[in-house]
Amino acid sequence: MVTEITSSDAERKMLSDAGYANxxxxxxxxxxxxxxxxxxxxxxxxxxxxxxxxxVYLKFDEHDLIDDVRYEITGCAGAISAAMAAVDLVKGKTIDEALAINDGDVFKVLGNIPEKKHHCIQLAVKTMHKGIQEYKTIKAF
Incomplete structure (x- = not known):
């Protein structure tokens, strides 16, 4: 019996072997x-x-809650997974709640990524915070 391994399975195994949690x-x-x-x-x-x-692209609703967020990323698996996790943490939040999200919060959601990729979490959070702060400045809260 031959087991077919998909590219997704291969990527999953490679990332798991590198220290990424599910x-x-x-x-x-x-x-x-x-x-x-x-x-x-x-x-x-x-x-x-x-x-x-x-x-980072941010969309706010009429109450200035974060309605939608998207990232365009040129980077590694650590950067992509960190940014995607950051979105889950801020969607539906107020500006102040979203600005309170930190690297540790994203790390907990990810479960684990290799230590040499922790700077990717910082980049995802800093990019998100930069966007929110710039929006806040424009809106003059």
């Missing part, structure tokens, strides 16, 4: 918040120390 792997493989938002209320970009680039 939640982090799922965020990377699903990439459910990748892309852009037409008519976003705020678009901000940040480049990490490793050269990874993140652009």
């Amino acid at each position: 939640p982090a792997i799922n965020y990377y493989l699903e990439k459910k918040y990748m892309g852009h938002i037409e008519n976003a209320d705020q678009v901000s970009e940040k480049i990490g120390s490793c050269g990874d680039t993140m652009k």
